[in-house]
Amino acid sequence: MSASAPPAASDPASEPAAARRREQRGWYVYDWANSAFNTTVISVFLGPYLIPVARTAACAKDFPDVPAETCASDFDRLAAASPGLGYVDVLGFDVRPAAFFGLVVTISVFLQIVILPIVGALADHTGRKRELLGGFAYVGALATMGLYFVEGDRYLLGGVLFIIANLAYGSSIVVYDSFLPQISTPDERDAVSSRGWAIGYLGGGLLLALNLVLYLQHESLGVSEGMAVRISMMSAGLWWAIFTLVPLLRLRNRPVPAHETTALRSVGGSFRQLGRTLKELRRYPLTLLFLVAYLVYNDGIQTVIGNSAAFAAEALKLDKTVQISAILMVQFVAFFGALLLGSLARRHGTKRTVLGSLVVWTAxxxxxxxxxxxxxxxxxxxxxxxxxxxxxxxxxxRSLFSQVIPKGREAEYFSLLQISDKGSAFIGSLTVTIALQLTNSYRIAIVSMIIFFVLGFVLLAMVNLPKAIRAAGNEVPARI
Structure with missing residues (x-):
């Protein structure tokens, strides 16, 4: 298989502006579709819900003589007074219930590290990005809908379904992001990327608002609190599945060089292509440096977001109403925040704007x-x-990264970027899990993220972006 770029017809500058805008609008809607999983499931409901489910299982196993409600409310004291008790079993290992959600996040992201580069190579190798996007999206949506059946002591079911959903989610995002350089010119990318992210916040926020109404009014609606949470998580899967139809109708595949025709041979070709891509990274040292910087600081971002609801519940003792309303506020304010930072990037440069944001994250x-x-x-x-x-x-x-990668290899390179994206990153989530296992303190776990932002800032500051863009064979935008 040739490693050459696809034909020039895939160059967005050669396509009519109206055609680009049509695809861009369809592309935005996938952010609207999948953000419901990120907000309703990851950021709000699953962590605070799955931890008590794990506690219920630990109570039934280790404290069978204590009434269930008493055990749930007094679990930490009972576990502290009984060395060796108060754990749940995960593949033969004793895990604290408070650390179980962090563990399944860690496992899911570890699997992403293994699988996402293969997904990216397969997408670029076959060119069937639209089909892959739809397949991963619907696997994730179905697994998310399955969270409705997680109740009682079914913590393992919840963990397995989340791992499947988060892996499918990350895989779909690899393919989704790889469309960006194909549907926008270099000077359009900051704006297109920012609009997609902003629209995603509106979509995730709207469904979360509806779920907040259900959660707050569950008694008057004759629904238990647990049932309201399960319906909310199921609704995220339905939302994801329904709105994915729009990008599948709008986005189109681009031509690729000749490749193996059977599925098995395509997978084999994709592995070979992935190997070539990883070796090729040595030719783009500044792209590699940017990738490492992003993986470091995005580890911190995703870990903070993924543990925000659990932090509010466990460290601050705030009820679910406060947690949900805060996350809801984040969704709608973040819409304007994404547009604001996009505007600042146009005035002061994209790199400077990102560096400034990392200072805020550190604070x-x-x-x-x-x-x-x-x-x-x-x-x-x-x-x-x-x-x-x-x-x-x-x-x-995301926009910066699209500038420093070679054409025709977008999904492969974005798969490397996505290893650390939206679903909580491996090193960060592992750090939180270890901190909780050793200290049982969410405050210490969250503050440990400072090293990710400081190191990420230093590494990004070292990247000479114009040189990196030219080395990848791309045009340097007017302001970077």
Whole structure:
């Protein structure tokens, strides 16, 4: 198989502006579709719901004589007074219930590290990006809908379904992101990437608002709290499945060089292509440096977001209403934040804007150590700061990365980027899991993320972006 780029027809500058805009609008809708999983499931409901499910299982196993409600409310004291008890079994290992959600996140992201580069190589090798996007999206949506059946002591079912959903989610995002350089010119990418991220916040926020109504009014609707949470998680899967139809109708595949025709041979060709891509990274040292910088600071971002609801519940003792309303506020403020950072990038340069956002992230995790228990206002102010920099940091990073990768290899390179994206990153989530296992303190776990932002800042500052863009054979935008 040749490693050459696809034919020139895939160059977005050669296509009519109206055709590009049509695809761009369809592309935006997938962010609207999948963000429901990120907000409703990852950021709000699953962590605080799955931990008590794991506690229920631990209570039944280790404290069968204690009434279930008493055990659930007094679990930490019972576990502290009984060395060796208060754990759940995961593949033969004893795991604290508080650390179980972090563990399944870690496992899911580890699997992403293994599988996403293969997904990217397969997408570029076959050119069947639209079909792959739809396949991964619907596997993830179905697994998310299956979370409705997680109740009682079914913590393992919840963990397995989340791992499948998060792996499919990450795989779909690899393919989705790889469309960006195919549907936008270099000077359009900051704006297109920022709009996609902003629209995603609106979609995720709208469904979360509807779920907030259900959760707050569950008693008047004759629905239990647990049932309201399960319906909310199922609704995220339905939302994801329904709105995915729009990008599948709007986006189109681009031509690729001749390749193996059978599925098995295509997979084999994809492995060979992946090997060539990894070796080729040595030819693009600045692209590799940017990738490492992004993986480091995005580890911190995704870990903070993925553990925000659990942090509010476990460290601050805030109820679910505060957690959901804060995340809901983040969704709508982040829409404007993504557009704001996109505007700042046009004025001051994309790299400077991202570096400034990392300074804000560093301040946020330091402040988290001092937020007082039960102080909802302080938590809301911290969430507001997150909302302003959240979408813009990631959208502009995605745009920057699209500039420093060679044409025709978008999905392969974006798969490397996505290893650390939206679903909580491996090293960060592992750090939180270890901190919780050793200290049982969410404050210490969150503040440990400071090293990711500081190191990421230093590495990004070292990247000579114009040189990296030219080395990849791309045109340097007017402002970078």
């Amino acid at each position: 946020i995790v330091i402040v988290a150590m001092f937020v007082q228990e039960g102080q909802a206002l302080q938590f809301y102010l911290m969430a507001l700061a997150i909302a302003i920099v959240l979408g813009g940091t990631q959208a502009l990073s």
